[in-house]
Amino acid sequence: MSDLAIAPVETAHVSAPSTSLPRLGMPAPRFEAVTTHGKVRLEDFQGTWLVLFSHPADFTPVCTTEFMAFAAIAPELRKRNVELLGLSIDSPTSHIAWVLNIKEKFGVDIPFPIIADLNKEIATLYGMISPGESKTETSRCVFVIDPNGIVRAMIYYPLTTGRNTDEIIRLIDALQTTDKHKVATPANWKPGEKVIVPPPATMEEVEARLKAGFECKDWYICKKSV
Amino acid sequence: MACIGASGELTDSARRLLAALDPPAAPDQVAAHVELPLYRVRSGLREMAEAGLVEINDTGACAITALGRSLLHPAT
CATH class of the missing domain: 3.40.30.10 (Glutaredoxin)
Known part of the structure; x- marks a missing residue:
């Protein structure tokens, strides 16, 4: 076929x-x-x-x-x-x-x-x-x-x-950024845009991230530049 | 990567790899020298090792054998 x-x-x-x-x-x-x-x-x-x-x-x-x-x-x-x-x-x-x-x-x-x-x-x-x-x-x-x-x-x-194939390059960029900076990438992310700080697992991490200067909409969704 | 051509001579890529093994070198060093992708160097060296043209030691360094040298520099 x-x-x-x-x-x-x-x-x-x-x-x-x-x-x-x-x-x-x-x-x-x-x-x-x-x-x-x-x-x-x-x-x-x-x-x-x-x-x-x-x-x-x-x-x-x-x-x-x-x-x-x-x-x-x-x-x-x-x-x-x-x-x-x-x-x-x-x-x-x-x-x-x-x-x-x-x-x-x-x-x-x-x-x-x-x-x-x-x-x-x-x-x-x-x-x-x-x-x-x-x-x-x-x-x-x-x-x-x-x-x-x-x-x-x-x-x-x-x-x-x-x-x-542009998506394949974007995917590679996202994976390599994740590996290099230990972060995640949001929907439709492209290099140069802010990345997602991994969600906190403990209350201590919540308090720490709120003081860290990240761009946070709430405690569970914070972004930063890399 | 075929290392031996249809009429028994070394292919161009095999010549480049063998020429890069004096002194013995690791595949990544060879790849940098001959400007071929590392996977092609690894597969090519393995094929030439199977053909007796290259020896690979325990550390992964590769050396040209007497047979490899005779094919690379045939007596005229």
Whole structure:
């Protein structure tokens, strides 16, 4: 099924997924994969952030626009110590032909490796296949894995809907700000805006924060600049 | 990252990695030297270790082997 086809949701025929999803805050499932840049293992990315993302299929229109969008943000991600790693249930030859086609037709270089997951091993490990949409293609999944190999965020989009790569950069910025300053980030936060001071757990912390000069609407919602 | 080409010669990226291993170096040092992403250096060095072109010691430092050196600098 192409990524533009609107799939009926076959709820009556969908059995339970063959594996559960990775869990936020837990180690990312380890893998060794054949990619367009050679064989890589998850641990090869230790010390860098990793955005592991899947697409339904090579040579499909939404995926092609997404790949060009991911290529466009690759330099910004690299500045943030983030690597990209694509995946679909296609062969290395298909990936290579598609990358060359994108270069030929759109003038865009794809700078990141793409996993050829023909046996669905990694797609299954990461719960990337949504049988209600397609049993043979991966959904548009994004896994943000931190430098210690911990799953920090997951995004799932359906076959029909291309992802917003600006949101992926924003998400990385928010996670890295959280790690650096031990804070949380409010809705629609962008770098430069005030962040949320974690809520207090004790009365002593309540009293301390009220004296700390934070911008507080009430004791439980305080912001500060970082 | 394939280290050996179709006709048995070193690939360009393999040459760059091997040339960066004199003296022996850790993958992050190699990555900085050859300006390749660290994951590519790690996977490339591992592949070359499997091919006998590189030795990886207990501390993670990598050294070029005699075989690697002979391929990098073939006798003319």
